[in-house]
């Protein structure tokens with residue numbers, strides 16, 4: 001029996017495992033809710049909600065081709081064992097970046113069943129070879145959507161098709177109301193609207209909190225959960241780029257494509273960064289109160305709180321805000337980034353372990369550079385008139401512009417009902433700077449950024 005194991009590839013377009021399995025004969029498309037993926041990781045209820053929305057649409061797409069999507073709840077190995085009991089022999093079709101891949105590979109080997117995996121083979125390929133292989137994969141023709149998907153007449157009883165059963169599956173955290181909705185159609189609409197015009201100010205707006213939410217692609221959650229293939233995004237964007245008449249438009253789309261390929265590179269790297277001993281030494285004892293206030297957007301520092309509240313509400317933030325809130329707690333407050341990393345991952349709808357870990361470690365000095373970002377100065381650059389702050393912090397909605405980034409200076413501060421700052425920002429910033437500078441007497445302040453660049457100090461450690 002040909003079994004397609006869906007995981008983080010919840011679409012039917014450009015889905016090679018599905019097209020190959022359909023070509024081979026009858027197909028059993030299956031999505032397994034594996035508790036080790038949902039309970040022992042940072043994934044939360046908002047991710048599950050997105051996945052269920054995606055599965056709903058996927059199921060309709062498969063039904064439209066005459067097939068059926070089957071669901072199972074349980075660890076993947078016993079699920080596969082039961083499938084093998086039913087069919088005597090099984091061929092497994094999946095993408096090689098499936099989050100269950102390691103377990104599936106091991107099981108298939110132990111049980112001598114065939115596993116066909118698809119996707120770019122980029123692990124342990126470096127330099128020129130990496131770029132060549134990635135480019136040829138991105139330019140390959142997309143996998144055809146099968147015309148028909150034939151379902152076997154016999155299916156085991158433990159598989160189900162009723163989505164209501166998934167509603168009772170409990171995953172930690174809360175759902176969100178204002179986040180992006182999962183599904184292939186939404187992914188395609190999002191890409192289309194980006195290429196139809198939203199991209200025009202991609203570079204200019206990429207750091208700005210509110211404008212970036214419209215002019216960046218907003219494809220990250222769809223890419224993470226595979227509602228759209230990176231190859232599809234690449235090819236459609238490239239097609240648009242070739243057709244652009246204005247040089248300015250080409251520049252925007254080329255920058256977007258470089259971000260997209262950066263993601264593929266990071267996902268294939270599997271780098272382990274060791275935290276430097278010196279960095280570990282300057283970390284504070286864990287302060288649960290600070291951590292909770294940071295997580296809930298109650299630090300009393302407006303740009304940090306607005307960013308964290310927007311993340312909680314929408315599941316998304318742009319790169320600069322992600323870098324800023326990480327740097328603030330890891331480098332300015334000097335708290336252990338490993339604990340806060342998981343909490344943040346639970347909030348990002350686009351949480352992709354390899355990418356998330358890479359940037360958390362990068363921001364927190366694991367790669368030999370530690371960035372300390374001054375949230376007041378950076379806040380002024382990113383949100384000069386406080387529009388973003390006012391949107392997410394109603395307590396500050398009527399505060400005059402001049403105080404919006406430092407409300408504690410406002411004479412009637414205590415009438416605002418907003419938190420007093422968790423720390424004296426300037427002192428904390430200075431303290432962190434001195435501590436990091438002092439590490440092994442090697443930390444040398446790098447150049448201060450030019451005007452217009454993000455206000456931050458980088459230290460080589």
Ligand SMILES: Cc1cc2nc3c(=O)[nH]c(=O)nc-3n(C[C@H](O)[C@H](O)[C@H](O)COP(=O)(O)OP(=O)(O)OC[C@H]3O[C@@H](n4cnc5c(N)ncnc54)[C@H](O)[C@@H]3O)c2cc1C
Pocket residue numbers: 216217218219220221223224256259260261262263264266317318319320322323326348350351352353355356357359360363
């Ligand atoms: C601390 C931290 C954690 C992050 N965690 C994640 C994560 O879990 N998942 C994730 O997809 N991105 C992550 N990023 C990268 C980046 O912030 C998001 O990809 C981006 O904000 C998503 O918005 P967008 O889809 O509109 O991006 P666009 O700018 O429109 O980019 C298009 C696509 O390219 C990829 N991409 C964009 N920027 C980057 C980048 N700098 N590095 C690698 N890939 C990129 C994403 O898949 C994105 O959807 C993280 C950044 C930081 C600083």
